[in-house]
Amino acid sequence: MSDNLYAQLISLTAGTLLLTAALIVWRRSLRACVRLLAIQGIALAGLVAVLGWHERTIELVLVSLLVLGLKAVLLPLVLSRNVLNHDDDREVPRLNPTASLIFAALLTMLAYIVCRPWMGDTDDPTSRAVPIGIALVLIGFLLLITRRRAASQLIGFLVLDNGIATVAFLTATGVPFIVELGASLDVLLVVLILQVLTGRMQVKFGGTDLDDLTELKD
Amino acid sequence: MSTRTRPDHRSIAFGDWTMNPVEAALTAELLLAALACAVAAVAPASMRRYLAGIATIAMAASGIVAGGLALSGHSGGLWAPTALPTVNLTLAPDRLGGLFIVIASAVTLLAALYAIGYVHGAADSRSAWLAFILFTFGLQMVPAAGDIITFLLAWELMALGSGVLVLTDHRTRPQARSAALWYAVMTQLSFLLILAGFAALASVAGTTTFDALVTVSPTSTTGALAFTLLILGFATKAGLVPLHIWLPRAHPEAPSHASAVMSAAMVKMGVYGTLLVVLRFMPGGPAWWGIVLLSLGGISAVYGILQASVTSDVKRLLAYSTTENIGLIFLAIGASVLLASYHLTAASQAALLAALLLAISHAAFKCSLFLGAGAIVAATGERNLDRLGGLGVRMPWTAAAFGVAALGAAALPVTSGFVAEWTLFQSFIHGATRDAISVAVALPVAVAVVALTAGLALVTFVKLYGIGFLARPRSQGADDAHEVSHPMRWAALIGAGAVIALGVFPGPVAQVLASAVGIGDVATIGFGGLSLPSLGVLLDPMALAITALVCALPVVVVSALSARRHPRRATELPWGCGGARVSPRMQYTATSYAEPLMRVFDDTLRPEQDVVVTHATESRYLVAQVRYRQKLSDVIEVRGYRPLLEFVDRLGVVSRRLQNGSVHRYLTFSFVALIVVLIVVSL
């Protein structure tokens, strides 16, 4: 495909990744967050697919399908089950959305600044999109820090993972298929375990507010 | 101060007609200042305000002439020897100094004119007039100073005079004393810092004349030290956060003509000093200077306007808005330094021009606003917006002047404030670069800060005008208000006229300002519009106004036609859901108007609110009375200064142990000191 179109698609998918991350910080409703996460997964898969198409490597295309299946369908489904199986899906974050949004913006800027030295002034679209991956990682951390409910902790964790994956794909242009497979399975495993845990917490304490866990320390 | 022309000039007797014009004007000003003091001292109480007022006006007029001459590039000045050898007192304003002399003198002139109609009681006393004259004189001498000593002397004269003025009403208003105390402490702090900064400069330059200070390199350690000290000192005088603390206390307490000069002109001396540092002493400062000034200004702008938007005391509100405007000016200067350090010359010059435009525009509208506030207080006896209202129909002239000035403060077209912020914004847009991270990060943040400030300023001044002058009076005092005397309304109206004039014909104004700081390409286009060729941008407010009128014309015509068939009919009631006449107490007050903002920003403002509900004795389901109290105190004062002062107190208690009054101990102290000195010397 033409380089121009390639650059367009890369920046489009990367932009979608960043946008969805920002929106996840913005929204309070967990359902909406899960939906956004699914969109993010699609964007990530699209990114990988574009890379694969550009490099003409069938492996990357397979990986993109895997990513699509896992991050855009499977994980959101699992999460939404957890969200739906108890009625209130409102997150009450520690930091009010306005402030955390501003934080997210600053983090993104930080990501761009730290990337700049080894990004250089290359016109290569992939290296241009790297900071967005870093920003995703940072925003994922922000979510992990500021969110209370276990489910949104998971969401933060997944945003973080998406960020790592983005960086990996863009810099190494594709971790080997097997590695990606392993990583994805790890993620799936983690999510499922946390799933079970939150389920048990739900049953035991009737709530998954992690602040309550401080009482479990001894 | 005995005056003699500098030897290197034609040495001629004093008062000779062939004198250099700047010298002539400055001499005239000195003489008129002395005359004014004499008049104020000897004039009978009944005539004092007229005679002293006119004398002050004359002094200010000569100041305008002197400043204008210096601004138009005439060199020359006065020179007087002191007891110390090689130390001379010099008054030799350059173009920039001339500009600030003009600002100071013009504001003084309006304030003096206003004072003729305004002062009474304590403010009309001999001491108050002397203080006012010395204050304004010192104010005009600061930018005229040509060496450190003169600068500091004038600075101190200015500080002392204004300090006395803050104390004017101390008999009737106890808060005036604490305000004066805060003011004195902060202003002396600023004096010390400036003194230290100048000392650092002079220690390298080896002399005290400004022209010789240029030898200091901005990147050297001394340069950095001097910059830090001087900027801190000037920022204190300019009332920047977190050193603004004296401003919202002192301005409201001083009589309004004094607070107008303090707010519109005196704090500008902080700006002038900063410009001296970054333009004259150490031009081409490093990027971090820009960052420092930028962040100092940005924080002050947002914090100041935020406090102003939730304050209900008219003069306190205006004081906070001063912090905001000076913050914007510093932000512009910072942007200019930052951009210049990356060789983005055009954008940097635009930012500098914006700073100067902001300065004169603020002088114009804030002068008029404070004079208007004084008129309000004089007419109603109220300073609290919550008890004002309906003044628009009662004092139409003041309302007109105040409204125009408020438009200027809100930076709406076609006022001076609008042009200034437009220029600032242009410099931001065209300073956009990818090559310098600090610029790339600073500019968008600056845009956001300026935008938020502009938005909040809009709320603030809509509140100020709408609650104060529209709707129906909320207290008896406001109901009985009448238009103020002619000198007062004319002073305010002239200020408002300046706001419009500067806004409609920015081209020539900008060219003069540009010449003051040696900026090349500023042009006038259209009907006195402003154009910055190097940025390729232009703005012609007059053309904008004409277009607006063309657009409004059909609307007016249709309205007139419809009015002919269906004339306006007066009803005695506004719609109140069919109820009886809605009482003024049902109106929104300033406090309730700011309530949404208070809620949005309560993490920053930390208001103390409490609601006390007293129930009826019969049943606690019936409410007898609900009392709502809201106290808003300056966060920085509560969190920052109070702990500091307590710490100092504790220190004082501890140190008392050292001196128990026994002579022996004191002798021991001095003995130890002597020994130490000897050892040090011997090393």
Add this chain to the structure above:
Amino acid sequence: MNWTATAVALLQVLIATLVAPLVIGITRQTRARLEGRVGAGILQPWRDLRKLLRKETLQANGVSWISSIGPIVVMASSLLVAALLPLISTLTLPFVPDDLFVVVSVLLIGTVAVALIGLDVGSAFGGMGSSRHMMIAALVEPTVLVAVYALSIPAGSSLLSSIVATRLDAPAVILSPVSLLAVVALFVAVLAETGRLPVDNPSTHLELTMVHEAMILESSGRDLAWLELGSWLRLSALLGLVANLMIPWGLATDATVLALVVGTIALLLKLTVFAAALGAGEVFLAKLRLFRVPELLAGSFVLAFLAVTASYLVT
């Protein structure tokens, strides 16, 4: 050249004024159809205006001249905005650039006029609406300026016309994350500025939920007509701007008759689509609580800010 540009601007004002009520008509009609109604037809706003101009105007005692001049100021500011914005052509008036900052300030004149009208009445509702209105206006401003700042960086100028022109020359810019983020942010800001859902509900009858309505509760006859038409015109002009930023095609770049005709038709089509979309969208939205609005605006601000970040630091 100058005179043709002026003529084009006046033509633009004329068309925008004629279209503005229809835009409102289309949104209401779409909404009605989606609610299973028949709807009053897209000409209804025009009928309402005609009627208002043929009614008498009431003025309560004790209100100042603001109440009678204000509506004309509001209308004039909206007309001026319509003249400045690049709606059917990218030509700009002589000496009056369609500079972003100028346009925003002209909009703000209208905002302030309405707010003062609300306060002038001296009833509780007016003050309430005015205070909320100004709070929203204050918080919207950063979004607007930063968003258009982001858009102006690729164009290297803050003139809206040249921003649109650059997008016309290089459509690839439109899909870049920078412009996507910025346009979304700008759109949210436009919704807030023009008092549409989810910020303000233009069809509410409950005084306590009102923002814009509460301020004009006291106006009648032609005052009301100007206030309504002014706000409609402002909505159409800003929608037109957003439309031209998203779909710049069809915009006239020179003053030939053909180009202008094409530009006009394109504008009409775009406005129809956007108005219908707006109406349809509002069916799915509920009004936000007043103190959730700042969150929405902060969100849009962050989008704009991200846009600037991206546009700066990505080469």
Add this chain to the structure above:
Amino acid sequence: MSVLRLLQLMRRTGRVAETAPALPEQWDGVPAALSGSIQIRHVDAGSCNGCEIEIGAVFGPVYDAERYGARLVASPRHADVLLVTGVVTRNMSEALVRTVEATPRPRLVIAVGDCARNCGVFADGHAVVGSVSDVVDVDLEVAGCPPEPDQIIAALRSVTGR
């Protein structure tokens, strides 16, 4: 309710508005200004809320009075027509007079329901001042306790002429 489900609902329901009945003959007292568009302010002078329910139906999707150019507004300053329901009680009589006074001319007052026309079942109750016409001048009347939405719509259409 999620967007998708809302969309499905819309598709299933389609148009619920009934087809418009024949246009009643234009009432001859209509001011020229009001043809084609009337804004309505509803005043409850002391009704049993039966008429309110019917008025609610009139502006609901089924009868959809908006298609005839009639719209409810929040302030009498915006209104051309006042729909007054119920007997005029002592507490409401002054408010009713003020509301009529607050409406710019040309304006119409429509008394809706029997109580508004002749106090209906509340006649000579102790809190009742009288019918609407005893307090303000009435231009149109709609009979019925409560009147059918069709009748109210007919009255409105006889004003708008659509």
